[in-house]
Amino acid sequence: MKKRNLRSLFLVLALPVFMAMGTASCNLFRFDLTLPPTGPNEFFVMDFVTGRYYIVTADMVAYNDYSTIWVERSSVPRVTQEQAERIADEYLVIRQRLLETFGRKSFTVNHRDTEIYFADILEYANWLAGGDDGRLTILLLDIRDGWQTPADPYIAGFFFSGDFSPRGRIPGTNHYSNGRDIIYIDTFPGLALNFEHALSTIAHELQHLINFATAIQMGQTRMMDIWIDEGIALQAEHVYRGENLVERVNWFVWDFANTISRGNNFFVWGNHAGSDPRAILDDYATAYLFFRWLFLQAQANLEPESYSRFFYRMITSGYHDHRIVTSLAKEINPEWENWDVLLGTWLAANLYPDSPVFGYKNDDFLRNALAIRTLGDTYIPLYPGEGVFSRILNPFTPPGPGTNIRYAGLTPGAIIPFDGSPITGEVLLTFNVNTNIAGPVETGFLTGVPPAAARLVEDALPPLKGPFRIDAGDFIGRNAEMELSDLFFQRRNRENGER
Numbered sequence: 001m002k003k004r005n006l007r008s009l010f011l012v013l014a015l016p017v018f019m020a021m022g023t024a025s026c027n028l029f030r031f032d033l034t035l036p037p038t039g040p041n042e043f044f045v046m047d048f049v050t051g052r053y054y055i056v057t058a059d060m061v062a063y064n065d066y067s068t069i070w071v072e073r074s075s076v077p078r079v080t081q082e083q084a085e086r087i088a089d090e091y092l093v094i095r096q097r098l099l100e101t102f103g104r105k106s107f108t109v110n111h112r113d114t115e116i117y118f119a120d121i122l123e124y125a126n127w128l129a130g131g132d133d134g135r136l137t138i139l140l141l142d143i144r145d146g147w148q149t150p151a152d153p154y155i156a157g158f159f160f161s162g163d164f165s166p167r168g169r170i171p172g173t174n175h176y177s178n179g180r181d182i183i184y185i186d187t188f189p190g191l192a193l194n195f196e197h198a199l200s201t202i203a204h205e206l207q208h209l210i211n212f213a214t215a216i217q218m219g220q221t222r223m224m225d226i227w228i229d230e231g232i233a234l235q236a237e238h239v240y241r242g243e244n245l246v247e248r249v250n251w252f253v254w255d256f257a258n259t260i261s262r263g264n265n266f267f268v269w270g271n272h273a274g275s276d277p278r279a280i281l282d283d284y285a286t287a288y289l290f291f292r293w294l295f296l297q298a299q300a301n302l303e304p305e306s307y308s309r310f311f312y313r314m315i316t317s318g319y320h321d322h323r324i325v326t327s328l329a330k331e332i333n334p335e336w337e338n339w340d341v342l343l344g345t346w347l348a349a350n351l352y353p354d355s356p357v358f359g360y361k362n363d364d365f366l367r368n369a370l371a372i373r374t375l376g377d378t379y380i381p382l383y384p385g386e387g388v389f390s391r392i393l394n395p396f397t398p399p400g401p402g403t404n405i406r407y408a409g410l411t412p413g414a415i416i417p418f419d420g421s422p423i424t425g426e427v428l429l430t431f432n433v434n435t436n437i438a439g440p441v442e443t444g445f446l447t448g449v450p451p452a453a454a455r456l457v458e459d460a461l462p463p464l465k466g467p468f469r470i471d472a473g474d475f476i477g478r479n480a481e482m483e484l485s486d487l488f489f490q491r492r493n494r495e496n497g498e499r
Helices: 081-102 121-128 187-193 195-217 226-241 246-254 277-301 310-315 323-332 339-351 364-369 472-476 482-495
Strands: 042-046 053-063 067-072 105-111 114-120 136-141 182-186 379-382 387-391 405-411 414-417 427-432 442-445
Touching (some): 042 136, 067 081, 081 226, 195 226, 226 277, 277 339, 310 323, 339 387, 339 414, 379 387, 379 427, 427 442
Antiparallel strands (some): 053 067, 105 114, 405 414
16 A cells, blocks of 8 residues: 655656646755666666665566567556566557658658667667667556545556666766656556556557657757647547547646636646645646647648648747747638637637637537536736636626736637727636746726526536556655756757767
């Protein structure tokens, strides 16, 4: 039985631990300790409860041309040979689908004045981490995350960019590298609780690995913003599964933390977790929906050659922030090059998902399932990217301006931006369009009209059940590992492509 996490923080699908991470401070990973070198069957692994590294002994129980599956010897319940072989087989499917949608293929890299050919970005990632066989390591282990009861969330898996450093202690840090391209997948409760979710987690983490390797291969100096990296990884789950992520949609609709209806979304990652740890799940739900909506719009308005590699073009963009999205969204609608317009349109789609103009095109599940509440407040603090709704009974004029606060009147067929005239329509949208994710909270005004009864969606969605997969990065605090990203990019740039 695992010890309960005394910090009582929610954990999720693990984003790469190197990512820029919210505003929470964290001193957890600052112990100065030295572990002995590991043998061929041993791995350095992070304990997310104590903050210390320990050594896992594992056996390779399955493999194919593209992966090796290792199982922790002490994991309980024990992963069977059949399960490991199924994971190896399913990885072939995941790998192929993700490369078709997200990955660069057939390219060369100049290394010490020699052109090296790579069939795809995952072959390059294997080489980058010091491998020579093209096989990804998947380590199945009981991740130490404090999980104890079905009510607790758990870390389903993670990718750690530090593993691309040489094996052993990472210079200048208190972290350890396994010196290989590797992802970690939880066995308990992970595989034991929901085998299909564990497979989905592999797709999620593999996409983070693809994003990281692509950034290095392109010579970028930093990673994309968290919300974009996470949103694309959630789309990787969708691509692999071939269906909507119902658990994410469920969370959005039922809004158990009562924070989505009050504006919380992906743009400022983790900003409401301090007041309610469950609110971090809002970020994953809304990131999934935003990028799903954008793809549906692309699919409905662009030719196949443009939308089929839509996310690949984001990954290979020269930008790192919202411009990754707007530079492509303008192909769907020229006005969407403006973040104000794009953000407002997506927010409106969540209120009117079946709108023929701006709704969730050609996705009957989302068109029927999505719902969001209006508020009866007269004002509300909004972080960048946040938006809320209030009913309009009489034409409404906001009582005061906001530097980045925008208003629009909404109907199922129209979005009417505020131009100084009284706002009409069925619902008022109030939102913060600041593109600076570190920007301040600003006050937005609402109509104060009592909300209508919530739209019933019981028939469209199954019951919401936990525990929920949440992120290792959101557990340890997203400021904790930024130096790993900085060090790696700086070293790669300094070595000019040499490993």
